[in-house]
Amino acid sequence: MKKLETNCLHGGYEPKNGEPRQIPIYQTITFRYTSSDEMGAIFDLKSPGYIYTRLQNPTNDIVAARIAALEGGCAAMLTSSGQAANFLALFNIACAGDHIVASSAIYGGTYNLLNVTMRRMGIDVTFVDPDAPEDELAAAFKPNTKAMFAESLSNPSLVVLDIEKFARVAHAHGVPLIVDNTFPTPVNCRPIEWGADIVTHSTSKYMDGHACAIGGAIVDSGNFDWEAHGDKFACLTEPDETYHGVRYTKDFGKAAYITKATVQLMRDLGPIPSPQNAFYLNLGLETLHVRMPRHCENALAVARFLEGHKKVAWINYPGLESSKYYSLAKKYMPAGTSGVLSFGVSGGREAATRFMDSLKLVSIETHVADSRTCVLHPASTTHRQLSDEQLVAAGVSPDLVRLSVGIENVQDIIDDLAQALEKS
Ligand SMILES: *Cc1c(COP(=O)(O)O)cnc(C)c1O
16 A cells, blocks of 8 residues: 555556546536446446536546545545535435534534534534543433544644544444544544544645635545444435435445445535546645645744743644643644644734734635635634634634644744734
């Protein structure tokens, strides 16, 4: 098996003699066949092949295979956004009347998806404190629980997940652990190696890395035994009448989960990325292993600068020895966590606003994990739909400033922060 750096450049694509070196963009909606029977067999999932890009496209499949290789998974699919990835990952195994256990320290958009939109669809959720002991986590499970969900490194609270603990609890209750691995990326953390069954991504972040194309991905480890828990996952083990009785686990083995998500959910819901966007994502993947260490190196230097600064009330970076999550970070993300850190400006909300408005190089953006340094105030933007109580549960205090350290010269970043802090 090739190593991660090599997979960033070669995973999922081996051109034959005379074929394009860079991955081709199949900018097409459909594919031509010479007989209806041939196409019919593909429609029945009896033979593989491309019929319509909403279901599958060769460019998208190359990039998905590359991400699967990076995560050590057996199959993957791209989605049009990270939101679509998390929704499909959960909805593929949970429907009306079911229940999900989720970490409370997750991205605001995902919190809303679970707490509002999926509840409206009849899917119940119980949020748990990711730092809670195992018996407390176990108490959240119900007979109709279908999945456990968490972020490996939460956005923006930067909680490092004890993945092994979550995997143990999920498996003890016969359900898969789904981990959103957006922030560390597989360069810094590989959740499948610690027991996660399914990994999701907002590829809009470091994977793309250039603030270029919104996207998402779902990777299946192939390790969860759906048939051993067939009572819970009949949707995967029992016949699907819309495909003449196909049984995903029997007919597709380890690819069951991704195949179902592709042929059912993409067919019916359709959040597929354009092949052009998959191509952009692939350019980002090619340098991911070079960019991530620089993000971490710069962020650590910025964190050390902020930690000693008189205008900084507190700082949260799991790479600092003072962080509550330092030892978990060393275990699960030994090469570094990410370029994202958060801190409070002394003087609270108003001082934080003055600080942000004084920045010159660092820009205010609703984005994170970009090659360029950017900053955001979650309580008034991404998390504004949450009550103060929910903000605290999500680990986001009202004075929290989220700083996403880019790969510019680190002294230039520090100089800009220093002059802005003086004006705060
Ligand atoms: C941004 C983000 C999402 C949502 O992804 P989009 O691509 O913006 O839809 C989901 N999870 C995490 C951890 C994120 O940071």
